[in-house]
Amino acid sequence: MNTSVNTPLYEVFVRSKRGLDHKHVGSLHAEDAEQALEYARDCYTRRSEGVSIWVVKSGDITCSQEEDAASFYDPMEDKPYRHATHYVLPENIKNM
Amino acid sequence: MTQFKLNAEELEQAFQNRIDDEQKIEPKDWMPEAYRKNLIRQMSQHAHSEVIGMQPEGNWISRAPTLRRKMILLAKVQDEGGHGLYLYSATETLGITREELVEALQNGTAKYASIFNYPSLTWADIGTIGWLVDGAAIVNQISLQRTSYGPYARAMVRICKEESFHQRQGFESLVVLANGSAEQKAMAQDALNRWWWPSLMMFGPHDAESAHSAQSMKWKIKRKSNDELRQAFVDQTIPQIEFLGLKVPDDDLKWNEERGHYDFGAIDWDEFLRVVSGKGMCNKQRVEHHKKVHDDGAWVREAMRAYKVKTLDRNRMKEAS
Amino acid sequence: MSNTESTTRENTLEYSIGLGDDSLMLGQRLAEWCRNAPLLEEDLAISNVALDFIGRANMFYEYAVELAKVTGGVFKNQSVDDIAYLRDSREYLNLLIFEMPIGDFAYTMTRQLIVDLFNVDYFTALSASSDSRLAAIAAKTLKESKYHLRRSHEWALRLGDGTEESHTRMQNAVNELWGYTPELFEMSETELALLPAGISVDRAALFDTWEARVSGILNEATLDHPPGDWQVTGGRAGVHTEYHGHLLSEMQFLQRAYPGLAW
Numbered sequence: 200m201n202t203s204v205n206t207p208l209y210e211v212f213v214r215s216k217r218g219l220d221h222k223h224v225g226s227l228h229a230e231d232a233e234q235a236l237e238y239a240r241d242c243y244t245r246r247s248e249g250v251s252i253w254v255v256k257s258g259d260i261t262c263s264q265e266e267d268a269a270s271f272y273d274p275m276e277d278k279p280y281r282h283a284t285h286y287v288l289p290e291n292i293k294n295m
Numbered sequence: 296m297t298q299f300k301l302n303a304e305e306l307e308q309a310f311q312n313r314i315d316d317e318q319k320i321e322p323k324d325w326m327p328e329a330y331r332k333n334l335i336r337q338m339s340q341h342a343h344s345e346v347i348g349m350q351p352e353g354n355w356i357s358r359a360p361t362l363r364r365k366m367i368l369l370a371k372v373q374d375e376g377g378h379g380l381y382l383y384s385a386t387e388t389l390g391i392t393r394e395e396l397v398e399a400l401q402n403g404t405a406k407y408a409s410i411f412n413y414p415s416l417t418w419a420d421i422g423t424i425g426w427l428v429d430g431a432a433i434v435n436q437i438s439l440q441r442t443s444y445g446p447y448a449r450a451m452v453r454i455c456k457e458e459s460f461h462q463r464q465g466f467e468s469l470v471v472l473a474n475g476s477a478e479q480k481a482m483a484q485d486a487l488n489r490w491w492w493p494s495l496m497m498f499g500p501h502d503a504e505s506a507h508s509a510q511s512m513k514w515k516i517k518r519k520s521n522d523e524l525r526q527a528f529v530d531q532t533i534p535q536i537e538f539l540g541l542k543v544p545d546d547d548l549k550w551n552e553e554r555g556h557y558d559f560g561a562i563d564w565d566e567f568l569r570v571v572s573g574k575g576m577c578n579k580q581r582v583e584h585h586k587k588v589h590d591d592g593a594w595v596r597e598a599m600r601a602y603k604v605k606t607l608d609r610n611r612m613k614e615a616s
Numbered sequence: 617m618s619n620t621e622s623t624t625r626e627n628t629l630e631y632s633i634g635l636g637d638d639s640l641m642l643g644q645r646l647a648e649w650c651r652n653a654p655l656l657e658e659d660l661a662i663s664n665v666a667l668d669f670i671g672r673a674n675m676f677y678e679y680a681v682e683l684a685k686v687t688g689g690v691f692k693n694q695s696v697d698d699i700a701y702l703r704d705s706r707e708y709l710n711l712l713i714f715e716m717p718i719g720d721f722a723y724t725m726t727r728q729l730i731v732d733l734f735n736v737d738y739f740t741a742l743s744a745s746s747d748s749r750l751a752a753i754a755a756k757t758l759k760e761s762k763y764h765l766r767r768s769h770e771w772a773l774r775l776g777d778g779t780e781e782s783h784t785r786m787q788n789a790v791n792e793l794w795g796y797t798p799e800l801f802e803m804s805e806t807e808l809a810l811l812p813a814g815i816s817v818d819r820a821a822l823f824d825t826w827e828a829r830v831s832g833i834l835n836e837a838t839l840d841h842p843p844g845d846w847q848v849t850g851g852r853a854g855v856h857t858e859y860h861g862h863l864l865s866e867m868q869f870l871q872r873a874y875p876g877l878a879w
Contacts, residue, residue: 205394206596206655208387225450226384227657228393230599230774231606237767241661242380245373246457262323346656353651357644360870360879361697362674366667369647373663380656418870418879468879476877584651592654594785595721598778605777 208257209235211242213249221253232256314515319445322388330514333507334444335389336405337516342382343400344408345375347581351415352424360418367464368421374461378454385446401586408432409567410493412575419472419479419486425465427487427494427532433458434528435498443515466535473539480540487536488544495559496567498525529557622687624813628747629683629691630709630806631816633699634852636676637710640700641860642731643669644867648718661767665728668760673700675753701871705861711851713796715860722775722785726793728768733829734800735761737822746814769833776837787839794842801826804852 206228212221224243229235235254244252301309306325313320320326353372359365383393399405410428415421433455440451472483499521502508511517519527536543547560569575646666653659677696684691691699713731718724739761742754775782801823803811810816831841850856865872870879 205392206599208393224453225381226387227380228655229657230603233770234599237770238657238661241664242377242657245370245377245660245664349651349659356647356650357866358869360701362640362670362677362700364879365647366670366674369650369663369667369670372650373660373667376651376656376659376663380660383656471878476874478874479877588652588654591652592721594779594781595654595775598775598782600778601782602774602778 206230209239209254210257210260211235211239212253212255213239213243214251215248216250221251224248226257229254311513314443319448320443321445329510330516331389333511333514334447334516335386335391337507337511338382338386338389338444338447339391339396339399340406340408342379342386342396343405344411345379345382347400347407347411347585348428349375349379350581350584351411351413351577352421354415355418355421358418359421364468371425371461371464374457378457381450381453382447385444385450388446397589401582401589403573403582406571407581408497409570409575410490410497411581412570412577413489413493414576416489417482417486419469419482420490422465422468422472422483423486423490425461426469426535427465427490428497429458429461429465430532431494431497431528433462434524434531438518438524441515441518447516469539473541483539484541487541491544492562492566493570495525495529495562498522498528500564500567526556529559533557624810624815625683626687626689627806627809628750628815629680629687629689631810632676632680632683632750633691634709634804634806636673636680636699637708638714639669639676640673641708641710641714641863642727643667643671643673644863645715645718646724649724654721662724665764665767668757668764672753672757672760675756679749679753697871701868705856705864706854708856708860708864709852709854710856711796711799712848712857713793713799715851715856715863716793716796717859719789719792720785722782723789723792725768725771725775726786726789728764729772729833730793730797730800730830732761732765732768733833734822734826736765737825738817738819741817741822744814745817750815772833772837772839776834776839783838786837790834790839791842794844795846795848798844798847799849799851802849802852806852 207230208226209229209232210226211224213224214221227235227238227242229238232254236252239252239254240249243249307327310320310324310326310330313324320330349372352368352375356365356369356372359368383396386396387393396405400407415424436451436455436458440448440455442448442451469483472479499505502520502522505521508517508520512520533543533548545560547558549558551558570578573579643666646662646669650659650663650666653662674696677699680691680699681694681696684694694702713727716727719727736758739754739758743751743758745751745754772786776786777783801819803819807816807819811818834841
């Protein structure tokens with residue numbers, strides 16, 4: 200076959216049980232989303248690891264770049280007011 | 296936007312610090328080119344081994360002696376394919392495609408575990424491969440669950456979880472043979488005789504002679520040395536062989552009280568190199584089989600693509616009208 | 617025990633073995649794809665299907681073993697594996713379509729389409745069987761078959777409406793397999809005997825729906841409906857194709873070479 204045209208790569212996310220988030224488990228090759236979903240079932244849930252599967256074309260994922268990490272994450276670090284620990288509770292109030 | 300520009304040396308230092316600090320390296324992180332190459336080599340070799348390993352075991356699916364054994368073996372060989380897939384998937388995060396990896400396997404630039412160049416001749420070989428070969432692989436893979444590259448480590452965790460069934464089913468199958476008729480016992484002993492030394496060779500050359508070891512240890516791609524892993528495998532396997540009532544094909548094997556380990560005889564490295572260099576019983580057969588299957592499947596993959604293109608076109612037409 | 621009751625039990629035994637043989641032959645064939653599929657993902661997927669078929673053979677034989685304890689006869693005191701491994705070709709009751717070689721991927725998926733479409737309706741009906749054990753096996757099997765059909769339907773479209781080569785291969789496969797389809801709708805004497813009590817499924821009654829659905833999919837896949845000018849039968853009477861004996865000699869090798877041993 201013409202190997203210069205590759206079968207697309209899909210990323211697979213599995214919800215292992217109700218109440219949990221979908222978690223990335225790996226990837227696989229398939230021509231379309233439908234096929235990717237079926238192969239995900241056969242390749243990543245052979246031991247009933249999942250109750251729900253997402254597949255998404257790897258190329259469609261936009262990622263933060265490591266070299267941007269400082270600009271991407273550091274600005275969050277100077278917003279301590281987002282965290283509960285930023286606030287000092289009065290002595291006589293134990294829980295909030 | 297603040298820009299942090301580090302020079303190559305600083306980057307490499309930051310990278311090594313992260314590894315020394317037991318943090319994982321993730322796909323988008325900066326990494327030395329040699330680290331990336333080394334990982335691709337090791338991970339793809341690992342993936343190819345899983346896939347090529349389907350052949351000697353698959354050889355007996357049609358002849359498995361009971362329905363239960365047939366289902367177990369089929370599920371096991373299927374798992375090997377799955378493990379190959381997990382590992383290809385992890386390797387692809389390093390910016391190389393499955394097609395490139397497969398091409399390297401087929402043109403001989405990538406290697407796979409040499410043990411699969413030995414033939415599976417009797418039913419006892421199937422039990423022995425599961426028990427010894429997977430057993431040896433697990434020793435290695437357990438240590439690799441702590442490897443420094445995140446996707447590789449995660450694939451290993453998943454694989455180790457599944458592999459324990461492989462080793463147990465193999466051992467269980469051998470227990471039946473070892474307790475069976477004289478013919479079955481002989482079959483089991485013969486299989487052990489043929490697979491024992493190749494299993495020890497699976498851990499690779501002695502540390503002193505291992506080409507990639509030192510750097511791989513520094514980068515924590517490998518977590519334990521070849522010799523350490525081999526010794527651990529021998530130590531854990533000898534009691535199992537005794538339980539089976541089989542004889543280890545090594546006259547020099549004995550317990551060393553002082554070391555707290557078994558001593559074992561010299562490995563025939565000439566034999567190892569002969570098979571690694573492509574001159575084993577099945578080297579040609581394994582790669583030819585892989586190529587043939589790949590070529591025979593080409594029209595299917597082409598059809599998949601053609602159908603998708605047609606579907607997309609039709610959908611576009613529908614939307615346009 | 618009344619005469620009718622014992623006859624029914626014997627018929628149910630034979631019925632179970634026939635359904636088990638169908639599943640075993642196809643499972644054995646599909647397993648040949650494991651390590652030989654057109655892409656690694658498909659190795660895994662098709663192996664799952666093979667496992668489903670071998671698993672259901674096992675369930676039907678288990679039931680046969682239990683029935684044979686009461687009925688006696690040739691299967692008395694036999695195990696599942698004795699039934700699976702120790703008969704000669706003439707004693708296997710599978711329909712011919714299940715024993716045919718795997719051919720190319722088009723042939724394999726065309727057979728799956730034919731069989732999966734049939735099985736979904738067949739096991740839907742069998743899951744309402746008055747025999748609760750058969751009904752339970754059918755209910756489990758039905759879930760699997762629905763998934764198999766989803767796969768074989770999609771593959772039929774991809775290959776039928778893919779490239780010129782895949783289209784030709786699919787059309788050849790449909791033409792070659794068509795003559796084995798009428799047997800799927802033929803009632804054996806055993807099945808007829810079990811019908812009034814609601815134990816067996818009326819195969820003939822499934823034909824119209826199957827024919828309509830398979831025609832629809834062929835059409836959707838741009839494939840021509842074969843003229844249906846030939847057909848062969850014989851499986852339920854133990855008259856098989858020449859491929860059958862070779863399948864058995866490979867499958868039975870160890871049990872035959874080392875008789876009477878545990879594995």
